[in-house]
Amino acid sequence: MSAPGSPGRVLQAAPAPRPAILPDLWVGLFVIALGGLALWQAATIPTSPIYAQVGPKAVPFAIAAGLLLLGAGLTYAALRGGWSHTLEEMAEAPPTNWRAITLMLAGLLANLVLIGPCGFSIAASAQFVLVAAAFGSRHLLRDLGLAVVLTLLVWFGFVEGLGVNIGAGYLENLVLMALGQEIN
């Protein structure tokens, strides 16, 4: 199955040596790993004491098997030259924008870390500013102002308008205090 074992065949399928098959190979391996994870989880489902014609394990096993098979199929397709280099969209796409993707992921991470201790508005504002920067915005302060207003509006809309209970953080409490409401 591996490339060195049968170089002739692999080269025949892919006329030029392509670095592009490596990403596709990772996709295939990822799906196999997902199937493996599913298989492990299916095996650890406790056997039901209640009688049922088909227990709770049958379908999880079937889906795990399906994922393993599909992963193998994708891996095989990758070894035969892969598919993603044939995609029109990929051929026209500009190169990876590391700055943008790093800022984006930093934004998501900031939200995750801040939302517990500081509350929604601060966390989401941090995310807003970082995401806007990822897409090339250079007006940091303007974005921050926009973000604070937007996130507070959304928070109050959800809490007051829809009656959804989202814990108030520092910023929300400040606004509540300014409005003269009691903090509970």
Place this chain on the structure above:
Amino acid sequence: MDPISGLALGFGHALSLANLGWALLGCFLGTAVGVLPGIGPALTIALLLPITFQVEATGAFILFCGVFYGAMYGGSTTSILLNTPGESGSIITALEGAKMARHGRAGPALATAAIGSFVAGTIGTLGISFLGPVVVELALKLGPAEYFALMVLCFVTVSAVLGGSPLRGLTSLFFGLLLGLIGIDLQTGQPRMTLGVPELLDGVNVVLVAVALFAVGETLHLAWRHAGGEPEVRPVGRLMMSRADWKRSIFPWLRGSLLGFPFGVMPAGGTEMPTMLSYYAEKKLAPPEAQQEFGTTGAIEGVAGPEAANNAAAAGVLVPMLTLGLPTSATAAIMLSAFQSYGINPGPLLFEQQGALVWTLIASLYVANVMLVVLNLPLVGLWARILKIPQPQLYAGILVFATIGTYGISNSVTDLVLLYVIGIIGMFMRRFDFPTAPVVIGMILGPMAEQAMRQALTISQGDWLTFVTRPGSLAILLLAVAALLGPRVYAAMRRAPG
């Protein structure tokens, strides 16, 4: 209930002041959010779902109907003025529509899309009204074995028949099936696939997955390849269609509608196929001088036909959703989960038990359709202005709404982690051309299919042959096999000489 008395009842409810208000609000919100580039109807409804916390079922569904039709109107505006289709069904609209806009004919393109959507929406809604009860009659005869077979057919058609590659479509589907398994097994109470995380015992919310794939994944993918610069929004110009434009549009509207609706009704749901077929049909049928406009200056037929097909197919998807409880598009899957959040299970019994709700919903589809065509053409300037929101703030804002929609429901950081992890997977799915709709459909249909299968096996006392000895189930399963293998066998036969 027969369609006429059903519609009479439905209009009675739908035309009340409060319900008209919901319809209007839905149309407005649906168009406004649907206009935002990259946001299709499924994500629009998913982002607006928190409204269900405060609104009773009828009002909420009238709102969603408005959103559903409105988001499609909005999507065509984006395709034409910005050349960024929000969902697969409007890719074809973007093809000719954006070319017309580039040559200063954005106005007629928007008008033919809007009126075509109205024509298709009306034909599609008529189809729902009269076909729905018929399908319900048939569906009441189906047992769990046939239901399971139908769901298998759905799985095959949404993942393996449409789209670029059956292998990748099926992988997406199985990813969705896996996500659907997470949580407590309904029949035995055993926790499954939870990795020992207590927050996962309740399962993964399908709306969370939709928002993760369509909002987070999409935004991440855009950032990955972000090259800077703002896309150009074409000016609308005069909206009026000339007499020739009308003449060239009428038949494409009708053909597109009649082509699109059956595709929506069949479990082969999806709007790519009918829009594509309509495009090729109109290109063939157009007079020679119009044929030269295809692909060059933009032909109005190429907007009118596919846009009608898109809307009729989207309306058709509501037939299996309401009558059988089978969602065949991502949008229908989200609507189904909205029903479930009210404790209502769509299916044949829905028409009997919730007759008033169903018929009010159908009547409000007519209402929404009229509202949209009346409202949207005059307001097109406003929608075009929404398109001018600069990208950085737009995507940052979308993520704020995605976050609060998820975090607000559960107050759980685990859900946010899940949102972002699935979002990152969604980004790679975009990069490697895996379709995302099968994930959402598999997630919501998977547990239903498993339940039907286990019920069928309980009835047959564990005999697996029940799926092939019952003629109905056998016929549907054979259809599924044919849909899966047919194209491959055909291709192999053509390749093999002699």
